[in-house]
Structures are given as C-alpha cells and as structure tokens.
Amino acid sequence: MKKLCLVILFIVALITNSYAADKIVFGASLSLTGKLAKEGNLVKDGYELWKEVVNKKGGINVGGKKYLVDIKYYDDESDPNRGAKLVEKLITEDKIKLILGPYGSESVFATSAITEKYGAIMVQGGAAADKLYTRGFKNLFGIYTVATEYMSDILEMLKDKDPKPSTIAIVYSNDLFSTQVAQGAKAKAQSLGYNIVLFQDYPKGTQDLSTVIVQIKSKNPDIIIGCGHFQDTIVIVKQCKDYKVNPKALAFSVGPTLPDFVDSLKGDSEYIFGAAQWTKSLKYKDPVFGSNAEFVKLFKAKYKEDPNYHSAGGAAAAVIFQRAIEKAGTFTDIAKIREALSKYDEETLFGKIRFDSTGKVVGKSMAVIQILKGTQVTVYPEAVAEGKMVYPKPAWK
Amino acid sequence: MILQILINGILLGGFYALIGVGFSLVWGVTNIINLAHGAIALLGSYITYYMFQNLHLDPFLSLPFSFILLFIFGYLIQRYIMNYVVKAQIFMLLILTFGIEIFLVNFMTTFFSADFRSVTPTYAGSSMEFAGVVVPYIRFVVFVICLVVTIIMGLFLEKTWIGKAIRATSLDLEAAMMTGISPRKIYSLTFALGSGLAGLAGSLLSLTQAFSPNIAGGLTLRAFIVAILGGLGRVEGAFLGGVMLGIIETLSSFYIGEGYKNAIAFGLMVFMLIVKPSGLLGRKYYAEVKH
Numbered sequence: 075m076k077k078l079c080l081v082i083l084f085i086v087a088l089i090t091n092s093y094a095a096d097k098i099v100f101g102a103s104l105s106l107t108g109k110l111a112k113e114g115n116l117v118k119d120g121y122e123l124w125k126e127v128v129n130k131k132g133g134i135n136v137g138g139k140k141y142l143v144d145i146k147y148y149d150d151e152s153d154p155n156r157g158a159k160l161v162e163k164l165i166t167e168d169k170i171k172l173i174l175g176p177y178g179s180e181s182v183f184a185t186s187a188i189t190e191k192y193g194a195i196m197v198q199g200g201a202a203a204d205k206l207y208t209r210g211f212k213n214l215f216g217i218y219t220v221a222t223e224y225m226s227d228i229l230e231m232l233k234d235k236d237p238k239p240s241t242i243a244i245v246y247s248n249d250l251f252s253t254q255v256a257q258g259a260k261a262k263a264q265s266l267g268y269n270i271v272l273f274q275d276y277p278k279g280t281q282d283l284s285t286v287i288v289q290i291k292s293k294n295p296d297i298i299i300g301c302g303h304f305q306d307t308i309v310i311v312k313q314c315k316d317y318k319v320n321p322k323a324l325a326f327s328v329g330p331t332l333p334d335f336v337d338s339l340k341g342d343s344e345y346i347f348g349a350a351q352w353t354k355s356l357k358y359k360d361p362v363f364g365s366n367a368e369f370v371k372l373f374k375a376k377y378k379e380d381p382n383y384h385s386a387g388g389a390a391a392a393v394i395f396q397r398a399i400e401k402a403g404t405f406t407d408i409a410k411i412r413e414a415l416s417k418y419d420e421e422t423l424f425g426k427i428r429f430d431s432t433g434k435v436v437g438k439s440m441a442v443i444q445i446l447k448g449t450q451v452t453v454y455p456e457a458v459a460e461g462k463m464v465y466p467k468p469a470w471k
Numbered sequence: 472m473i474l475q476i477l478i479n480g481i482l483l484g485g486f487y488a489l490i491g492v493g494f495s496l497v498w499g500v501t502n503i504i505n506l507a508h509g510a511i512a513l514l515g516s517y518i519t520y521y522m523f524q525n526l527h528l529d530p531f532l533s534l535p536f537s538f539i540l541l542f543i544f545g546y547l548i549q550r551y552i553m554n555y556v557v558k559a560q561i562f563m564l565l566i567l568t569f570g571i572e573i574f575l576v577n578f579m580t581t582f583f584s585a586d587f588r589s590v591t592p593t594y595a596g597s598s599m600e601f602a603g604v605v606v607p608y609i610r611f612v613v614f615v616i617c618l619v620v621t622i623i624m625g626l627f628l629e630k631t632w633i634g635k636a637i638r639a640t641s642l643d644l645e646a647a648m649m650t651g652i653s654p655r656k657i658y659s660l661t662f663a664l665g666s667g668l669a670g671l672a673g674s675l676l677s678l679t680q681a682f683s684p685n686i687a688g689g690l691t692l693r694a695f696i697v698a699i700l701g702g703l704g705r706v707e708g709a710f711l712g713g714v715m716l717g718i719i720e721t722l723s724s725f726y727i728g729e730g731y732k733n734a735i736a737f738g739l740m741v742f743m744l745i746v747k748p749s750g751l752l753g754r755k756y757y758a759e760v761k762h
Contacts, residue, residue, distance in 0.1 A: 248730050274728075274729055275729065275730045276729040276730060277729070277730060277732065277733050279686065279689060280729075280732075281676075281679075281680055281689070281693075282479075282483050282679075282680075282720065282721075283729070284476075284479035284482075284483065284721060285476055285479065285721045285724040285725045285729060286724070286729050288472065288475050288476060288479065289725075292472060304587045304681060305680070305681045305682075305686070307681075308589050308680060308681035309679075309680045309681065312589075312591075312595065312596060312679065312680065315595070315596030316596055316605070316607035316609075316610070317598070317605050317607070318598065318600070318605060334586050334587055334588070337588075338587065338588060338589035338591065339589065339591050340591045341591075341593070342591060342595065342596060470596060
C-alpha cells in the first residue's frame with residue numbers, strides 16, 4: 075500500500091512538473107486557522123479572485139506568451155515562526171520564488187526575512203508596520219500605508235478648509251501601533267504648520283478619559299485626532315459630548331470604518347472622520363479588474379458578500395506582482411522583477427502605487443471616510459470620492 | 472479646572488463602588504474571591520444592550536431585569552456549583568470561579584460575538600453646567616443609583632433578619648449555625664446579591680463606554696482594588712473605596728499623566744495591603760480565613 079502511494083505521488087509530481095512549464099506558480103503562507111484565521115482567509119479570497127480573473131483572460135503575458143497562474147498555499151496556523159518555515163519550504167522544496175505576502179505585520183516581518191535570504195521576492199498587501207522597511211531589504215514590496223503615515227491624509231485634507239483649522243490635539247493609546255500612528259500624525263501636523271496644543275497618551279483599554287477631555291476642552295482645539303482602538307474611541311466620543319467639547323473636526327485612526335461604530339454611537343457618530351486603507355467606493359481604475367467597482371462586483375458575485383480592505387489588499391498585491399512580471403518580461407529573473415517593481419507607477423484598485431527604495435508604498439493616499447446620515451461615505455481623495463464632506467462639524471445635538 | 476477633575480473623579484468613583492460592592496460582599500461573607508464578577512457584570516451589560524436594541528427599552532428601565540435575572544443566576548451558581556466546594560481550600564474556589572469566568576466569556580463571545588457594543592440613548596451626552604463645571608446627566612444618575620443602592624444594601628444588612636443572618640455568618644460561622652442559620656442558604660443569597668449588584672453595574676457600564684466579552688478581567692480587577700481599599704464585606708467600605716479610586720485616577724491623570732494612572736492605582740492598593748490590610752473600614756474579623 076505504501077509503495078503504491080509513493081508511486082502515485084511520484085506520478086502526480088511528474089505530471090505537475092510537466093505542467094509547470096506553462097504555468098507561473100506563486101506561493102503563499104497564510105493564517106488559515108488560529109486567531110488570524112478570519113483575516114488570513116479574507117486575503118486568500120482576494121488572491122483566489124485575482125487568479126480566477128487572470129486565468130479567465132488567458133493568464134499572465136510574459137514576452138508575448140500567456141502563462142496560467144497557480145498559487146500554492148500553506149497554513150501557518152497564525153504563528154509567524156511557522157510561517158517563516160513554510161515560506162522556506164515554498165522556496166527550497168517547491169522551488170517557488172514568487173511569494174505573495176501573509177496577513178499581519180509579525181508574519182510579514184518573519185517571512186520576508188526568509189524570502190530575502192533566499193533571493194526570492196515578496197509583494198504584500200497585509201501589513202502596515204514601519205519596521206518592515208527599516209532592515210535594508212531589497213526584495214520586499216508592501217502596499218499598505220504605514221502606521222506613521224496613517225493620519226497624514228486627513229491632516230492634508232483639512233489644512234485648507236474654511237474656516238482654516240490651526241490648533242490640534244492628539245490623544246493616543248500607549249501601545250506600539252497607536253503610538254507610531256500618533257507620532258507620525260504629530261510630525262505631519264508640525265510640517266503642515268498646525269499648532270499642537272495637546273499630545274497625550276492614555277492606557278490601553280481605559281474606561282474613563284474625563285481628565286484628558288477636560289484638558290482638551292481648556293485648549294479648545296480646532297481638530298481632535300484619536301489614535302487608539304474601538305473601545306477608547308467610543309469613550310472619547312461619548313465624553314467629548316458629555317463635556318461639550320466641539321472641535322471643527324473629530325478624526326480617528328481606528329473605529330469609524332467598523333460597522334459597529336454607528337451601531338454603538340447612533341446619532342453621535344455623525345460627521346466623524348476615519349482613516350481607511352481602502353474602501354469599496356473609491357473610483358480607481360485597475361489594470362486587471364478594470365476598476366475598483368468591477369473588483370467589488372466580481373467579489374460579490376463569487377463570495378456573496380462585500381469585500382473589505384483585507385481582500386482588496388490581497389488582490390491588489392497580486393495585481394501589482396503580475397504587472398511587474400509582465401513589465402519585466404520574465405518570471406524567473408528575480409532581479410528584473412525587482413527592477414520593474416521599483417519603477418512601478420500605476421493606478422490600481424488600491425490607489426496609485428509607487429514604491430520608495432525600501433519597498434514601502436508612496437503616493438497612495440489613505441482614504442478618508444466620514445459618517446453621514448449613519449453610513450460611511452468616502453470623502454477623500456476628492457478625485458475618487460463618492461461624496462462631499464461636511465466641515466466644520468456641527469455642535470453636538 | 473481642579474474642581475471639575477474632582478467631580479469627575481467622584482462620579483467615576485460611584486461606578487467603581489457599584490462594581491466593587493457585590494464583589495466585596497461575596498468575599499467578606501463567603502470568603503470566595505469571585506473572579507467571574509466582571510463576566511457576570513457583562514451579562515448585565517448585554518441584557519441592557521439587547522433590551523435597548525430589540526425592545527427599545529430605556530436602559531435605566533432595564534436595571535430591574537438585569538438585577539433580578541442575575542440574582543437568580545448567582546443563586547443557582549452558588550446553590551448548585553459553589554456550595555459543593557465551599558469547604559475545600561480557597562485555592563479550589565479560585566480555580567472554580569476562574570473556570571466560570573472563562574466559560575462565561577467564551578459563552579458571550581460565541582453568542583453575542585466579540586464585537587464592541589455600547590448603548591447610546593437619545594439623551595446621552597447631555598449635561599448640566601454651573602460655574603464652569605460640567606456634570607454629565609448619565610454619569611450623575613449612575614452615581615445617584617450607586618449611592619442609593621449602597622444605602623439600601625446597608626439598611627438591608629443592618630435591619631432585616633436576612634441581613635443580620637448574612638452578617639452573623641460572616642462574623643462567626645459556628646455561632647451563626649448554632650442559632651439556626653443555614654450557611655448554605657446564606658451563602659447562596661449573598662452570592663445572588665453580589666451577582667445582582669454586578670448586573671446593575673454592568674447595565675450602567677453599557678451607557679458610558681463600549682464593552683465586549685474580553686473586558687471582563689479588567690472589571691474584576693477594578694472590583695478587587697475597590698474591595699481592598701474599602702475593606703471586605705462592608706458596603707460603606709466599598710462605596711468609600713470606589714470614590715477613592717475614582718478620585719485617585721483622575722487626580723493622578725491630571726497631575727502626573729494619564730498613562731500612569733493604572734500604575735498609581737495599583738501602587739496604592741499594594742500600599743494599603745502593607746499599611747492596613749483590612750482596608751479603610753474593614754475590621755479584623757471580617758473576611759478572616761475560615762478554612
């Protein structure tokens with residue numbers, strides 16, 4: 075029985091190998107089980123939809139010849155170290171050098187070290203930590219706006235509005251991610267000429283922020299920026315209203331983009347701004363799907379639900395990978411693909427994508443949403459937005 | 472501004488007192504450190520949330536439901552689970568309540584999801600203002616409810632037969648048994664009261680902040696500090712401890728920094744344990760180790 079199995083395996087291996095000639099095989103180690111299973115599977119949905127669409131069109135065009143696409147998946151069980159081992163397996167045993175990124179900063183951090191070591195290449199749409207790009211890696215390209223640039227576009231968007239805002243208060247939860255977002259926001263605000271009247275951290279998951287709100291009130295800032303988590307965002311909104319703090323704009327890094335936000339705050343959620351990597355109403359064109367709207371339509375048809383930014387990030391990373399291969403005219407020469415990626419400059423469903431020398435995305439704006447009449451309306455970037463924003467924010471009812 | 476900070480602290484303290492009073496009572500009388508206290512409080516939050524969301528019932532009107540349902544829940548838990556191990560080592564009781572906590576948190580995660588919820592009625596956020604000091608209505612009402620509940624609980628323990636029996640049981644178990652008090656019944660009643668009070672606190676919590684099943688541990692921790700500060704088993708103690716914790720948090724947040732307030736609150740708890748382990752109002756015989 076064992077022998078028979080081995081023989082069958084051998085034959086299968088032979089067949090797949092002979093197929094491989096007309097196929098480009100990508101590898102991906104994703105969290106398909108464990109605590110990141112939800113996000114991991116959403117990213118996989120994005121990859122799968124891309125594969126389906128590309129193969130329907132005949133495949134990736136490399137030097138005039140079309141190659142079908144296949145993706146080999148492994149499940150890292152939400153463990154970054156296991157992810158790193160699996161990527162090593164993809165590269166050394168499966169001989170795949172084109173790696174689609176996992177979801178989560180820790181996983182990308184661990185697995186990209188392996189792709190770099192073996193001269194493989196990774197394009198990722200699933201991690202936003204700055205530390206990914208400070209290691210001098212050449213073969214890692216990421217399309218998420220990094221933490222320190224999270225609030226930049228909101229500040230940019232508000233700077234010339236009428237009445238012109240000049241003072242700003244930034245409050246943030248003292249965990250690593252929120253602190254980075256806040257520090258980035260502070261630096262950007264200073265460079266744009268805002269006057270920072272309060273820069274205050276608070277403990278993660280706090281139940282009361284009355285002291286901070288009273289301090290904010292005494293400074294009466296034009297803009298309040300909150301960098302924290304859903305729970306503290308709710309407390310800030312509720313207590314701002316309690317203490318009649320009425321800024322011209324109230325913006326958060328996390329919270330307003332989640333559907334529970336309106337549900338939890340009802341009418342008090344109106345006019346609040348939130349930062350988003352991507353929204354489904356952005357009017358971007360896309361070289362593979364045609365447009366962002368088309369991507370959303372196809373996704374809905376296949377999975378019977380709206381895509382969120384996890385899936386969009388996955389699909390966009392794959393699209394950019396494909397376009398780089400087509401531009402390089404090869405799928406085996408990693409150096410040429412890297413070259414094509416570093417010169418990449420195209421509009422995709424995720425935004426206008428370029429990379430700096432560290433592989434970090436530049437030029438892509440964060441989308442800004444505003445809660446209007448109980449729904450999230452994408453109001454920025456204005457050229458691709460679906461609605462007009464309301465500014466200044468009316469006082470609490 | 473300092474007046475505003477102090478008032479904020481007192482209002483916040485009212486909530487802390489309510490979350491602490493049930494915990495303190497159970498600990499003082501039955502010697503059970505109920506690690507599931509926060510999770511039971513969250514059940515109260517969900518009762519209020521679902522009554523508000525589905526039946527459009529005013530959150531304050533759901534308080535009696537929350538109290539009664541969790542009173543029954545607490546009674547059943549003590550009667551049919553805890554009473555079997557109440558004579559065992561205190562360590563076993565800790566493990567048991569910890570187990571109940573894990574069960575409840577996972578139960579809520581499964582059936583109510585891990586999403587954060589909050590109750591926001593139309594009048595949320597309105598506040599009165601005099602002499603530049605803002606007093607939010609909801610927080611004020613929460614404080615008043617806590618005060619009233621504390622007074623009622625105090626009277627109940629002082630004046631009624633059952634109240635006296637509860638105190639007697641906590642003071643001297645054997646003497647209480649000799650006068651015909653059944654400790655099993657008293658334990659069940661106390662635990663039921665503790666759970667009911669936790670439910671009240673949870674219901675009120677849903678108005679002022681967002682909650683999800685995994686904040687249960689944080690709530691238990693607050694109750695723990697309140698009980699230590701105020702003294703075990705004493706209703707007035709819990710109230711005092713709660714208000715103290717509220718004021719300490721807001722003051723330290725104002726003078727030292729919001730980021731340090733937890734460290735200061737816990738530091739104070741440790742200090743209290745060293746200087747006066749029985750708490751501000753606790754007396755020696757309350758919560759003596761009986762096993």
